Amino acid sequence: MTQNVTLIATAAMGIETFVAREVKALGYEDIQVENGRVVFQAPVSAIPRTNLWLRTADRVKLLVGKFNAYSFDELFEQTKALPWEQFITEEGEFPVIGKSVKSKLYSVPDCQSIVKKAIVERLKKKYGVASILKETGAFYRVEVAIHKDEVLLTIDTSGSGLHKRGYRVGQGEAPLKETLSAALVQTTNWRPDEPFVDPFCGSGTIAIEAALIGQNIAPGFNREFASEDWDFIDSSHWDNAFQEAEDHANYDQPLDITGSDISHQMIEIAQNNAMEAGLGDLIQWKQMQVKDFQPRKDNGYIVSNPPYGERMGDKEEVEEMYRDLGVIMRDDPSWSVYILTSNENFESLYGKKATKKRKLFNGFIKTDYYQYFGKHIK
Template identity: 75%
Template sequence: MKQQVTLIATAAMGLESIVAQEVRALGYQDTTVENGRVLFTADAAAIPRCNLWLRTADRIKVLVGQFEAKTFDSLFEQTKALPWERYIPEDGEFPVIGKSVKSTLYSVSDCQAIVKKSVAERLKQKYGVASWLEESGGFYRIEVALHKDQVTLSIDASGTGLHKRGYRIGQGEAPLKETLAAALVKLTNWRADQPFVDPFCGSGTIPIEAALIGQNIAPGFNREFASESWELVGSDLWERAHEEAEDLADYDQPLDITGSDIDHRMIEVAKDNAMEAGLGDLVAWKQMQAKDFHPQQATGYLVGNPPYGERIGDKAEVEKMYREFGKVMQQLPGWSVYILTSNERFETLYGKKATKKRKLFNGYIKTDYYQFFGGK
């Protein structure tokens, strides 16, 4: 019997259902979707597979336990009752981070200290260690999260957040997170054999994520994860997951993806990032204003995260650009257009009502994802 674990894939607000779809696509059907996270039960092989493949999740955590605690004694005893030795070896390094929202135990530093002491007591007892634990081995970062007195204890299996794909060597002023960029692509009906354009590409994140999706390249293929040194997983499962990713990549899939931007410096940055992602010249990059978009194809997909005009002085210029862009796209009824912006007047400025709208957060900025479906 393979060892079963309960995993948490954390997600930005509004992306939970997409993360759940991705988890199920990997073969893990037993999913529970909650605010900001997806829980599912799987064997230990899911830890490397989910870290490598989930495009829209923020990180993967192993759930150790959940319970209610309103006193520090209760937190200590219930934490100690959990099977930490199942996850953390005798020499494991286990720092504790924490957060507390609307809970009786509101001091995060005290909660962290109590969990640290409690886990250490449990491990010393189980491993027969009299003095202190060396913590010279693998990295097991524990999180104690309290919400309305409900405690969730987990261990981070990702390390650096999953949006850090490892290809971004340069970026603009307000870079789009890679996980959100992947979600914007996945929320369209685009397929790899259709034209794909981002006329506001900045450092190239949306076209790069589209190319990775188009060739079925695992987004975590080029980076390292905290759980690579875990005994619970073992190097053979990591090796198998990497082999699977290599086998499933379709490097021969031709792509018609273009990224353009008004700023020639960003085009150079985007080119460098695409090279770092191992995409070579798969994506075409060009300096261009959005109003000069004149594709040869009658149909295609346009996905963009244009400037929002949040700063005083930028608004009038940005709104003028939205108007001009709308006029251009009215001449291209076959194209499906997907735009992320915080500007609530976007539909009016663009000159058309969206087929669908979806609320998403770009960092802390509340935005709408306007979806205009093209005709055939």
């Protein structure tokens, strides 16, 4: 297949602009930013490249068709009219999942069933199959998403969500998604030759994502994707994408990244995750309370997702940690500090109003990303 396809990179609310920036950086210009997704036109070779390189997207989906449907008949006929055989092979396995919001066709099981039947009928006719389709081949997860009667039919190219980088062998109680962690780092002006610290590192995700960014390592280098088995994507596209990732990685870039946490167990988990990511000893890990942190160089960055203190017993302890950090950083004005928390009193506890604030969702938790810009010393 040589023609362009329409791809949809899905994203958590609030970080669509990061995804759009990454898509553009890969050289794809025909981009629309919408709520929860970035839609763009690109050659088929973009499927391997975007899956490998997008740090902040949740998934990359292939758009097969878009239309309005107000009845099951319309849904069936318009689905059947789409060129499914261009993507799904005769033996392809294609389960259908669905969702429907504010639409006349509100029964999701019915919509899924109708879309499945329509695709089966189309493929049987195109492949000349009289009996049932075997569905023993490559995996194509089809999604029917209906919003205000507009139907989007997509095939998921990623398989597992893109936040599953393949390095997380352990985690804490409330781990931060790798995709959001990457967005937190990308919000900053941090450069790989500057100090980077996460004083509440938990299982190490923010520090690990910073190291991957610092050495320009493709986040998907350590995992597999559903579309690697698809016939319409020439294997050379995958070979070229993996080779590009290898060629652009800067494994010799020295890094000054530290992750610390009060829990010895979490530091052990973070170390194991970093090893699994292939980062070895590139990140320094320390068991330490935040009040013992002392910056040793100028112009550093703190990026962290500390405990929020939402459980009754933790509130006072967490608020004390926020105060301790504020006191320490008052003496180091060259440092920039970026804190994600749902605690609405963070600024008063930290002792300073943020330079900038951004609303983000950590899963289903509404949070603010407090950004304090350092005064750089030359």
